[in-house]
Amino acid sequence: MLRTLKNIFLAFTIVLFAQSCESNLDLQPEDNRLTSGAAFDEPGAYKSFLAKLYAGISVSGQEGPAGNPDLTGLDEGFSNYLRLYWSMQELTTDEAIVGWNDGTIKDLHAQTWTSGNEFIRTMYSRIFYQVALTNEFLRQTSDAKLDARGVDASLRSEIQNYRAEARFMRALTYWHAMDLFGNVPFVTEEDPIGAFLPQQIKRADLFTYVESELLAIENDIVAARQNEYGRADQAAVWMLLSKIYLNAEVYTGSPRYSEVITYTTKVIGAGYTIPTNPYYHLFLADNDTNGSQSEVIFPITFDGLHTQSFGGMTFLIHAAVGGSMKPADYGINGGWAGLRTTSALVEQFPGEANSADGRALFYTDGQTKEINNTSTFTQGYAVEKFRNVDVNGVAGSDPTGDIPDTDFPMFRLADAYLMYAEAFVRGGGGSAADAVTYINQLRTRAYTNASGNINQADLTLNFILSERSRELFWEAHRRTDLIRFGQFSDQGIWPWKRNVPQGATTEAFRDLMPLPASDLGINTNLEQNQGY
Template identity: 35%
Template sequence: MKKLIYYTLAIAATALSMTSCLGDLDTVPLNETDKTGETAYQNIQDFQRGLAYIYGSFSLSSQNDPGKADINVDDAGQSEFIRQIVVLNEMSTDAMKCIWGDSYITETQTASWTAGGNAALVATYTRGLITVTRANEFLTRATGREMDGLPGLIAEARFLRAYAYFVLMDLYGNPPFATEENIGGGSLPTQIGRPALFAWIESELKALADPNSAMPNVGEVPYPRATKGSAQALLARLYLNAEVYTGTPRWEDARTAAEKVIGMGYGLCSNYAHLFLQDNGENPDAQKEMIFAIGYDSNLMQSWGGTTHLVSGNVHDAASQAIAKELGFGDNTFMSPERWNGYHIPNEYVEANFEMKNVSWGGTGIGYDREGSDKRAFFCNTGCEKEFDLKVAETGWRCWKFNSMDSQNQLHLDNNFSSADFPVIRLAEMYLIYAEAQARLDNGITTDAKALGYIKQLRDRAGLDTPASIDLDFILKERACELMMEGHRRTDLIRYGYFTSMSFPWPYKGGVPTGAVEIPAYRTIFPLLDNDVAENSNLTQNPGY
């Protein structure tokens, strides 16, 4: 569907089957037909393919078959990077639950994970480091080369590596650290500590966001490739969480960085729903809000992760049909080609955050008045009981924020894979970062006109009124509604001090049905994988594991 350079190049990137690991950039290929990094990069087209190869780290489970993984896992679909970022950041909180019996799901939603690793921890850790490895190889081969267009590709590769390290730092605290400058000849990476990694990421992003850098300006490369706006926006997110990562708050820097992004020409999509539909990558109104997205295509970039698991994982047959009927598709139509009947949302989360009208339980409809409710609410409770049960799918709400529709109200049911792109960073997040940073600078509550103006734009789009002042808890609720299922909730609750606190319960927090329990502080960071620590004497496991 998408006419993008990195879709077409990602297919050709199979020629770049380099088998490097973090500790050795000159690994001999496993197959005689595979190229090494030294022989793969000969001209600018090779470097374009190499960049596509790095982008593919985020969206693919293998280069050949979505049902086969290129890392050692039991289920290929559960090994995709974006899928497990969402799982770790949403399912470990109040925002998302699942009744499947997979060990990674049970451990994630009851805060019982271990350093032995599970599918979610293995996927994000391994694929994050694969991205770093591919970027390091790319940058090593680009050093000293002079080709038209290469400086911009180098800058994009640096950004993708910085984003991978940001995710690793957020999830794992102190991961192994390797760049093209400090790894080679078989040496193993060391750790530099979370504050030092923060400083390195900050330095990279500041250099890339600089007006004089080779990083493409906004609009200079095809959507959804990264630009200076992407670097500046990730910098704003980095500063927002600086106190968690380093012990020192950076609220002014977060506000300044967000404001710079806002001034780069992005705009809010007029229809919130269109941001998550099958043609969001072709819809100019949706594109203008996307600052950095990971692209998917049901024909060219297939994965059981990405947005496919968000489209199919949430609903069962009855809910899918009830939603389709609500939207005018008739009685015998499904909203998605597959219904995995797994993910659901506790009613406590919906009640605490969303302004919903005429909620009812026990009927055959979706269970509330969509027209009178927050337009960011995409829920259905047909066939479900209000009282949440972790082992029973038919409890709580189903969420259909990601679905098989397009912006022309057409359903795409002829392919089990989703073509909806995943919004890693949107303009709306920048509005929320600005407002939160301002509120924190104003001692927890603000009447600042600019901050209120940004919140008003989001609330207007959602069909809601805006109060005369906003406090931190109000902003957290706005984030819960605006960014639901986009991989932010865990980081938000940690920043607010709620993730481990007994005063902020949710169903099955810490494995307790009422959630009235304090989670140990060390669980704000996931463990490094035991086998990585065992194989690399330079690594020290995170405290508590």
């Protein structure tokens, strides 16, 4: 389904965004001049609309890689959901820094952003655009609507599966809203279409809603590992439940670590495996077929010919290549010379760039470890994690070398292992032996032998935070992890944080992003997060 998203033309957005008055006035939906009701005359439209919900994470409009955008206002490449989410989660931390001077992009790493930051604003708008799409899909697939259209029993059964997937996608999006912004506008399919001012929901109440949605669909969605590649299933639901429970103390003030053990155990028992292939195979152009798919629970799929965008994996691969790096080695036609990492990430690895740990995917030729000028690409090690070549070094399907085939692993088994171990250490129950075994499976792959293995005495919170960075860096987890461990704002220091070479702490209120100033001027129901 997802490999042909470029060819799906959907016209549902005319009525969608009107419900989301929280969205910015300078980011308007494109009017495709077709009512949502008429769009369902063809039975295949239901699956096409579902594809649009998935595609909303990977592409930014109706044409690829740009043209007929979902939102206008910010460059279409920058406004891509995954690109923005990755930037919120990585550029704000020790794991990534960007050398470009586009707008206020550097304020993310410096942690000097304001409520007028256009990248934060567009992330917010992209989230609520996704919510609006999902709400309309659920309205259009109600029993009353299906009865009115005379939908037969066979198609109706399929649509019920689609509805469960749509509710998962909305829960995922609302999790991002809860994690990034806290108290946000709240709209569901039960709200009217038209101009109204959504009420603001408290973060803890949004947690309860997301949890209830996931529990409601847990037994309705397709069983684990039984859906099409790239689509959500029961294991994806369990992973998202594990993620919200792991961070429940941040979101609600009350820990829920025993539930993390419960749901990661379900994921671990679902038949996913850590491949014997090298770690870097997870991030290649054929990671949907090279064995890595046995570990990946929920990917965001990309295709060089059919899922084209200047965001997503195009951004992550091109922007990480510069200096003396040879673009052909990465399956692309040229580097954008933007993204690198800081010495803080490099120093997580024993032996650093020459570490025996195979996860230390750094390019060092001509690069300095330390950064004195953030605009100079050769300052800071480059990261070679994502490539648009397969295991044999053959480039992806796009002959121009612009758009990669590499899929983004949003949820994978390694994260479930690490969440289980952390929840055990935090007193959530489980087994010490299992926690150590899970960690050592990851480290055996990283070291290609048992030389890096740990024992129970090594299993501390500090070790787990570092191990999460070594295993999951550049996979859009770091900001959330640092906040959970109390090391993001007033306790964490890394190079160029606070816009100084040695780094400095920032204010604790930056654990939440600001609601966009433009929305506060529109929706009088909204109250800004403290400190902004």
